[in-house]
Amino acid sequence: MATSFLTTGENNSISKDALHGNTIFMPTMLANRPTIPEQFLWPKSDIAPATGILDAPVIDLQLALTGDASSVKEQVDALCAACKTHGFFLVVNHGIDPQILNEALERAEEIFVMPLETKLKIMQKKGSMWGYSGAHSERFSAKLPWKECLSFKSDGSVMEHLGSSLGKEFEPVGLMYEKYSEAMKNLTLSIMELLGLSLGIGKDYYRDFFQDCDHITRCNYYPPCPQPELTQGTGPHSDPVALTILHQQDKEEGLEVFTGGKWQSLPPVPGALVVNIGDTFMAMTNDIYKSCVHRAVVNQHSSRESIAFFVCPQRNKVIRAHDSLIGPNGKRLYPDFTWSQLEAFTQKSCRADDKTIKNFAQHLSESSSAE
Ligand SMILES: C=C1C[C@]23C[C@H]1CC[C@H]2[C@]1(C)CCC[C@@](C)(C(=O)O)[C@H]1[C@@H]3C(=O)O
Ligand SMILES: O=C(O)CCC(=O)C(=O)O
């Protein structure tokens, strides 16, 4: 991919992908400008400031899995109440080594601050979610998020990918991310046990269903922004996946959840991971559990990092709510679908936002009535 660099003064540069005609924007190289490029402007309706702090329950995983009956009930009831309202909860005593959690943030930041040429070597290819993205400018031309991302999928070796693209010295970094993803997958299965208990269908149902799940590990890097009030780090959206486990750097706030008719901040809690229900799991509960709109805002004075572990069903498994979750009227709110279909919808048809699952369900019913 031939690229030429357009200088935008003050030694900042954006690169032009000469083959595809894309202008690739990199917020790490735009952070010192006095204003942000117009492509990063978002509608005022998306930018209303947060007016509160979300009361998300803290689930003690060890207690919930191995405690006495009353402790288990207390944890599971708290989980159930949160999932029925906003779908966000914190998990502590999750058993993941803090050293690997810190290293995953540190190694990602080292890559994000590397020179343009290095990052272009691991650039996401069209239609693939593997690799580096500069504000998604290789995909979108407006409402660009003020972030850079580095994503790894479960369908390949991160060690090989980074080693072959950046050099053998990056193989240990790739191996570390593979270990990070494996640890998150094991945590996912424990959380699926609790979700099964909380819905009264037993601890094995979702654990078995997600045993062979796909996953996406995505590092988000939000540089300081000269005009944070005009843009978004990650715009308002619900996660199309089944579940998200978010590890956020504990130095800056940024994650906000829209619930109770207002934006509410979910500040970092040292030692806690943020977990949220995604659209796919909401559909698997026939909307009993909620996949909630959330966003990440940026600030003028410091960078922020997060690592999202996105849990996706094995791509061709049929997504269908358990019969016991269908109310007395027997109405199923979603047609059967697969993650492969929903992923393609978000990657090829309709940029994921706060209406994705509704638009997807309509797309499915229109295409089935057209057959
Ligand atoms: C399936 C996915 C698409 C996105 C990454 C995962 C789950 C969350 C989605 C996303 C973060 C929602 C906001 C918009 C998006 C384009 C982004 O800002 O990154 C979405 C991701 C994507 O399409 O890459
Ligand atoms: O970075 C954050 O705090 C949230 C990011 C997010 O919601 C996402 O990547 O889906």
Ligand SMILES: [Fe+2]
């Ligand atoms: Fe999200």
